[in-house]
Amino acid sequence: MAHAPVGEVFVSVLRKHASQLALTAIALAIAPALAAQTSDDASASVATHNDGTSPPKPGALNGISPVLDFVGNGAANPVGGVHSGYKKSGWIKFGATFDFDTLFGWKGMSMDVYAAWFGGGNLARSDIGNSISAQQTWRPVAGGRLTQFDINKKFDNGFSFTVGRIALNTYFNRSPLDCDFMSNAMCLTPYGPISDIGITAYPNSSWGAVTRYDFQHFWYVQSGAFDYDNVENLAHRNGLDFDLGHNSIGVLQATEIGNEVPDGLQTMPHAYRFGIYHNTNGGTSPYFDDEGTSAALAHRPLEALPGGRTAWYGMVDQTVWRGEDGRRLQLLARGFANTGNPQVVKQFGAVGASLTGTFPGRDRDTLNMFISDTRFESQEIDYLADLRHLAGGVGAPHRNEYISELDYGIAAFRGVRIMPDLQYIVNPDPIYATKRKTDIPNALVVGLRVDIHVAQMLGW
Template structure:
């Protein structure tokens, strides 16, 4: 498969003037190849926390402590020698998967930038998740632990073309190339039949807040994992970064929840120097707190109540030192004075997000149907890079009767850069000689739009491959950089 994309990319390098209409037949051919059976990318092992948020209460919950059932995704080795069943009946769930993402530029970079080049990249990871139901092991009712490790490799192609805003391969980053990286390790107590959940330990905040297991039906980092603006602040943790934290979630009714938490802001959560392995538990890096809160409504619509939706609104207060993106300590533009940027001890972010299944295909399976997604994330304009982000997406699974486990997806995101960042870029680049602008900018940053489409092919039990097409409009949010197009693929193998 990788050889196929390399050949296609090489072909386009010989024809740089072809328009996007010339690319469509090639992408369509790649998208329609494959065989048929039910896994999609949302089923990978780092989705467990998101799935627990997205699961309404049972119709008639008890009042006793209970451990919610652990997910059991379709796998290549579904039950080797009966091992999986034997472990799960004793309260132990072990899953492992490999995700791989390849992208190749099919357009040349903007001239005049010696560091830019047309190329391709590959990135991937192996996830290993261990969930333990301690009620089954030692009788500790309602208590479970969740531990997740990852191993990452590779790089991403978008930087070769001058974009540093959204990785064409979402898997890249967050710890670098590392054999073992600890993502999460925490305990969770579930009370009153699931009405109350309390968790504490090494947590990833954005695995539960502003989260959806649907996001990673796509590949670009502007959307996959979570909308990129949701982690615009340097202290907000997203997979694969974890930090000390405490979270409480309550379900006042079957289809509603409210959750809040306190997470301890750490310096350098994505830096190799401190968190390459994820085992740096020293509190010396803690410089403040993050306090998110979110309210969600999770209805089952339709006459037969089989159309799930998720509607959520939330925000958080961040009490940790964040530099201003324009002013220095004296209230003057730091690009002119050369002085240190002013620090804000309090900053914030907000979000409103929805997804709703609109229809099901009567001839397909229980997971089929057309789902739409939309949302907006708005950040404090004084300290953010991305002032706000909006997105719209759709995923249709099983729309081809003979391919009930395949799905087709389209996503578009729009990011608006904070005004202070744009003003700082303008000042830096207007000087003679021009100063180095923040965020690797070679022009004034304003806004960026990314379009992505893919077709997920269910190859066999536990194996999914998705040919993928991406367009960056104004890479790195710069008008002086021409649009960039990528083709590639995302694959996932759920090992067990």
């Protein structure tokens, strides 16, 4: 079957979802009016890659900034879970940022091209039985994938935009501190948006556009729209299907306002962000089939829901102490609330701390900890209870799952970090242990993460 021209598909998608994209247009329209001018202290975004790592410095090699990274996780649960086990996972990331100003004299323009290869197993799914992975490198789809392909433009008046194949979580509800941890409760993005809203997150990307305006005093507003295309996330797709709209089942939208104070000023550095997600695709019911009865007991598919999915989030990173040689103590808080169609997660909250500079002579070592509370939707708990009853059990799983993590990041060499890790999971959800008749025992996870950044090792 012949496909419609890309231009026609793009126009039809915009027409179909015009109301949902209105927030994007409004944010752009009001930005210049909210600030007559942008002062010299306007903060440029301290962006991170969609895997949480810092981007290369622009112009590292005559305008080309190459990246070759390896991140590996190993995790075991000697205590608790469905049974004890050990799993390892990892990725290799490669690509480059091209500074068009240095290369061609095109001021404020750059291009990102990144790909990755993934492999390994998931301790949470196979041995503990819960849905929140203890390994931030594990992905459901193994193999190679194009993860990012975009064009960026920054103007002198504080306005900037990005367009291309991008992931939503690269730009929204993200912090460099999130991936100082190994649990998926924090990294790639605080838990909830992926399962509830279906946001694109590393390595999955789709066609999208993000616009941002930086005001005076480090305030900013940004908004973005992204194609919602689950087919592209399947195995063997590899992120190389550039068709626009052919498999689209909705539009993802996010809008965020925040304040980012960088280091080097008298004011303590901080980042405060507040935003909203929306997906025009309504998702599926956590409990009911299309007859309005229990899908689990009726052995029928879950009902497709009308309308859309909406959720709100907020995050705080606050430096509370600064010492010499980059030593610092940062506190963090995260929050997520689903206010749209019922999905898996109802609410998520987390608090934590990150200490850089631990002992004499260890200025770059880090000590990190967090504790989180994931509150599941009541319909999700009812669905899991029905599955337990079918297996011959009684009662229902706990609605709240608590995860804590403590890790120590050793700056072993330039570009190499080794991170022993401990996690403790209270009330593990049984989403991947649906035939259990009783609650899953609380689990202790012992892990090790290794990060190798070749560009940093070589001084690029």
